[in-house]
Amino acid sequence: MVAERTGGGLDRRGFLWTAFGGAGLVTLVTVGQTFRPLKELAVLAPRKPDFGPQGFPVNKAAAGAGVTKKAMDPGYTLTVDGKVKNKLKLSLAELRAMPRHEADLPITCVEGWSAGARGRGVRVKDLLARAGAENPGHVTVTSLQGGGAYRTSILNAPHLQDDQTLLALEVNGEPLHIDHGFPCRLIAPNQPGVQQTKWLAKVTVDA
Numbered sequence: 001m002v003a004e005r006t007g008g009g010l011d012r013r014g015f016l017w018t019a020f021g022g023a024g025l026v027t028l029v030t031v032g033q034t035f036r037p038l039k040e041l042a043v044l045a046p047r048k049p050d051f052g053p054q055g056f057p058v059n060k061a062a063a064g065a066g067v068t069k070k071a072m073d074p075g076y077t078l079t080v081d082g083k084v085k086n087k088l089k090l091s092l093a094e095l096r097a098m099p100r101h102e103a104d105l106p107i108t109c110v111e112g113w114s115a116g117a118r119g120r121g122v123r124v125k126d127l128l129a130r131a132g133a134e135n136p137g138h139v140t141v142t143s144l145q146g147g148g149a150y151r152t153s154i155l156n157a158p159h160l161q162d163d164q165t166l167l168a169l170e171v172n173g174e175p176l177h178i179d180h181g182f183p184c185r186l187i188a189p190n191q192p193g194v195q196q197t198k199w200l201a202k203v204t205v206d207a
Contacts, residue, residue, distance in 0.1 A: 027082055058179040059194075067144045067199045068178065078167075082139075082205035085132025096169060098122045098130075105187050119168035119187040128205065129168065133149045134161055137204035139207040141186050144199040153186065153195040164189050167200060183204055 062068045070076070078095060080088040102120045128136055139155040159165045165188040169176060176182040181198030188196065 034042065062178045062182075062199070065143075065145045065148070065199065066108045070144045070201075071178055071182055071199050078200055079202045080127060080131045080205075081202065083133060083136070083207065084128070084205050085134075086130070088127075088131050092169075095122055095167070095184060097125065101163065101166065101167070101190075102119075103166055103187060105164060105189055117171050117187075118173070119166055120170040120173075121166040121168040121187075122183060122190075123163060124155065124165045124167060124186075124203070125163075127203065128160065131205070136205045136207070138205075140202075140204045140206055141197050141200055142202040142204065143197050146202045150194045150197065153191075153197045155186075155188065159188050159191070162189060167203075 011027070057164050062071060062118055075091075077089045080090070099122070100120055101123055102118055104116065104118050106116050124139070128139070137157045137160075139160060140152050141155065143151045145151045155165065158207045166186075167184045168181070169184050171177075171180060176185060184200050185198040186200060
């Protein structure tokens with residue numbers, strides 16, 4: 001049987017091996033973004049998964065977002081409002097005084113990298129209970145940023161009831177770096193990185 005040849009001179013079997021080999025190479029040199037033992041091979045990754053403050057990358061820095069002054073203001077407060085019995089304005093010290101919990105969750109960026117992080121902070125459901133929100137089903141969290149597509153994100157009932165949905169004050173055992181969202185940021189399971197809002201200013205119960 002005569003092997004069928006492509007226009008480039010390769011027979012079909014050779015063409016398929018070349019295609020599969022190329023795909024395998026691309027996989028090998030990008031898989032290190034999420035599989036840490038192969039991180040040194042991730043030469044085509046947009047960012048290395050462990051490069052950046054506190055061991056993972058930054059996709060938007062505080063200076064670029066225009067929030068540095070507001071985030072570092074000693075008079076910073078987080079507002080909890082909307083459909084609540086008790087509107088709250090909590091200082092960073094008051095947030096730190098609330099019971100804190102930990103969650104090991106990946107931060108997955110639309111740029112293609114993913115990095116595991118251990119967040120520690122206040123459960124969103126505990127914060128809402130303190131504000132007197134009754135069975136909330138829809139919450140909007142808002143950043144200190146003045147604008148931008150990801151200035152806000154939405155939490156629906158499954159997230160609000162999940163023990164791993166936190167307003168994180170620390171990551172990987174340290175207070176948040178400002179480029180990772182100091183004074184506090186949202187972390188939640190199965191939430192893309194761009195929707196784990198940084199530099200939080202407000203939590204609003206919509207429904």
